[in-house]
Amino acid sequence: MIKRRTLRTRAIKLLVLDESDEMLSRGFKDQIYDVYRYLPPELQVVLISATLPNEILEITSKFMTDPVRILVKRDELTLEGIKQFFVAVEREEWKFDTLCDLYDTLTITQAVIFCNTKKKVDWLTEKMRSNNFTVSAMHGDMPQKERDAIMAEFRSGSTRVLITTDVWARGLDVQQVSLVINYDLPNNRELYIHRIGRSGRFGRKGVAINFVKSDDIKILRDIEQYYSTQIDEMPMNVADLI
Missing domain, CATH: 3.40.50.300 (P-loop containing nucleotide triphosphate hydrolases)
Structure with a gap:
């Protein structure tokens, strides 16, 4: 212009x-x-x-x-009260199978799934829906009216699983969210707390699950060191922790 x-x-x-x-x-x-x-x-x-x-x-x-x-000052962004786990996946395509296995756990409460790109959000949303899983999605390419409607549904609890990108990590403020899944580890370690800090706001407890390929291990260790925290392998009874 x-x-x-x-x-x-x-x-x-x-x-x-x-x-x-x-x-x-x-x-x-x-x-x-x-x-x-x-x-x-x-x-x-x-x-x-x-x-x-x-x-x-x-x-x-x-x-x-x-x-x-x-x-x-950071607004309540803390890792305190948030249990952090990782799931080791050998291949990228195995992440989807892992997510499907976890779906019943996701819908115990409300969950946010983070991907690194808008294209991945669209792909994952379509693949979940084609396998008869109910999810909603939101990213920056969507019209504002559509994003507002999706957020209103998620805040009200009408939808329970939201797939989104980092650009919305800072704007999400839903107190019912107790589970965050990093389908992709963030490209920037400083974004990690913006993602999973969502689940521990206002003193609420929460669980964060990171899908980690072999070449992501270095990123995971860097996040641990940066935040002086420990991320353990996900236990079988993770649903009991939410």
Whole structure:
């Protein structure tokens, strides 16, 4: 729109980049820089980010003059009270079979399943439904009206299993959620607590289950070290812990 001159930027006073770390992790760095080149030099820039990777700091140095950093205390994001387990799977396709085996456990309460891509969310949702499992799904490519309807159903308890991406990890705030499954381990270890912290909010107990392939072991150990926590192999009686 800017290049076609249907959007004129001379009067723009403020640029806000919300979830800026997520935008960068999804490859929008070049687009952000392109937009900024067309904006007035006296522009005020606000970056909102749950994490501070090097790319965020790089943007602050390029876009901002004497920036003020405001650090907000994490809102109840803790691993306390959350039992963390992993399930070893040799192949990617075995994750689906494992999830099907766990389905009855998922529906004891409400569960959130995280995938790393929107394409994987769509694929897993379709595959679950084709095998007669009831699930709902939500990601950033869906229209806002559809996302709102899905969230309303999930909050009310009408749907019990939600498949989603990291972009919604920070926005989900459903107190009934007691089980989180990482179908894919997060690409960024700092996102781990945003995913499974959902299940332990407001003092509630919860269970997190991580599907781990052999080449994911290093990522799992890195998460353990980063959060000073221990992730054990999932016991047979996991349903009793939820």
